[in-house]
Structures are given as C-alpha cells and as structure tokens.
Amino acid sequence: DIQMTQSPTSLSASVGDRVTITCRASQSITTYLNWYQQKPGKAPKLLIYAASNLQGGVSSRFSGSGSGTDFTLTISSLQPEDFATYYCQQSYRTPITFGQGTRLDI
Amino acid sequence: EVQLVESGGGLVQPGGSLRLSCAASGFTFSGSWMYWVRQAPGKGLEWVSRIDTDGTSITYADSVKGRFTISRDNAKSTLFLQMNSLRTEDTAVYYCARVLGWADYWGQGTLVTVSS
Numbered sequence: 745d746i747q748m749t750q751s752p753t754s755l756s757a758s759v760g761d762r763v764t765i766t767c768r769a770s771q772s773i774t775t776y777l778n779w780y781q782q783k784p785g786k787a788p789k790l791l792i793y794a795a796s797n798l799q800g801g802v803s804s805r806f807s808g809s810g811s812g813t814d815f816t817l818t819i820s821s822l823q824p825e826d827f828a829t830y831y832c833q834q835s836y837r838t839p840i841t842f843g844q845g846t847r848l849d850i
Numbered sequence: 851e852v853q854l855v856e857s858g859g860g861l862v863q864p865g866g867s868l869r870l871s872c873a874a875s876g877f878t879f880s881g882s883w884m885y886w887v888r889q890a891p892g893k894g895l896e897w898v899s900r901i902d903t904d905g906t907s908i909t910y911a912d913s914v915k916g917r918f919t920i921s922r923d924n925a926k927s928t929l930f931l932q933m934n935s936l937r938t939e940d941t942a943v944y945y946c947a948r949v950l951g952w953a954d955y956w957g958q959g960t961l962v963t964v965s966s
Contacts, residue, residue: 776951778952778953780895780953782895786958787945787956787957787958787959788887788895788945788953788956789956790952790953790954790955793950793951793952793954794951794952799954831894831895833895833897833952833953835951835952838900838909839897839909839911839912840885840897840900841897842894842895842896842897843894844894845894845895
C-alpha cells in the first residue's frame with residue numbers, strides 16, 4: 745500500500761498568514777494527489793485535484809504543487825473560514841489512501 | 851445540482867449486518883465511478899471501496915474485504931454498501947462520493963455504530 749504522510753499534523757496560525765502543508769507519498773504517484781478540507785461535522789470538500797488544479801468554486805488563495813513523492817498545499821492569506829482539517833489523498837493505485845490530516849487552528 | 855444522500859445507518863450489535871444506500875441526483879450516475887469512505891469518531895478518513903460505472907470493477911480495503919459488498923442500481927441512481935459481520939471498529943460515519951479520479955462530490959454521511 746502507498747503510505748501518505750502529512751506534516752505538520754497540527755498548526756496554529758493567524759488570519760492573513762501564509763501557510764504550507766506538506767504531503768509525502770511512500771512511492772511515486774506522479775500527480776495523482778488530491779487535497780480536501782473538512783470542517784467539524786461536515787463532509788470533506790475537494791480543494792485541489794491532480795496535484796495543482798483548483799476545483800471549481802474554490803478560492804484562489806489555495807494552491808497545490810508537487811509531483812512524484814512530495815506535494816504541498818499552500819494557503820496564501822488565511823481567512824477565518826479556512827480553519828479546518830486538511831487531508832491529502834493518493835488516487836494512483838488502490839487501496840486509495842489518505843494522509844492522517846493536518847488540523848489548522850487559530 | 852449534484853446531490854448524494856446516504857441512509858441506512860444506525861446502531862447494530864457486533865456480528866450484525868446493515869445495508870447503506872446513497873441516492874444520487876443532478877448528474878449522470880450511470881457514468882460515474884463511486885467511493886465509500888468512512889471516518890471513525892475523532893479519526894481521519896479511510897477509503898472503504900470503489901465501484902466502476904457498471905459494477906464490473908470493484909475494489910475493497912483489506913479491513914472490510916470479505917465482509918462488505920459494494921453495488922449499484924443505475925436505473926435507480928443508487929449506490930449500496932452491504933455490511934456483514936460488523937465489528938466495533940467499523941463504527942464510523944460512512945460517506946459516499948462521486949469519483950472523477952478524485953472525489954469531487956460527497957454526501958453528508960450516515961453514522962454506523964457497532965456496539966452491544
């Protein structure tokens with residue numbers, strides 16, 4: 745199975761900060777990497793697909809980059825609604841696997 | 851508008867069975883691969899199963915293989931998850947999601963609690 749490791753697992757930041765979350769795959773997944781945001785009690789929401797493509801309707805302050813084994817999600821200027829948990833997910837091969845999540849707190 | 855609505859969750863004893871449903875609307879269900887993903891209380895996301903458009907290609911997580919069965923009824927735009935031999939560790943919110951290589955739409959989830 746492909747293991748997905750996110751860092752950090754938790755992060756404290758302030759409104760207006762630039763934040764970067766890292767995701768590392770245990771083997772190359774080319775660009776089969778997706779990012780999701782989840783708020784408490786809600787379903788996950790797709791932010792970025794195929795490593796760097798912004799899902800429709802998602803703010804342009806979110807961006808993704810990377811290929812192979814190393815990927816990043818960047819939030820350019822944190823807004824109050826961005827405080828949530830973020831997950832990476834590989835869709836290169838089954839079993840589909842998620843990172844353990846990064847909780848972003850104020 | 852794309853909508854996915856799960857149902858069928860509830861409280862069941864260990865060893866019992868449940869059948870989850872996911873009613874889809876607002877898109878061509880018969881042309882979409884689908885996932886089930888679960889989330890145990892306070893934990894992260896765990897992929898459970900995937901099905902292709904006509905049910906001929908199906909994969910499962912090792913943790914549910916042999917106990918859970920994914921299926922679909924394209925005429926009724928509905929996805930199913932038959933869960934047998936349930937264990938306490940299957941307690942989770944179960945989500946269905948549409949797949950385009952990535953899960954772009956998710957349902958609101960249905961809670962399954964396995965407890966005596």
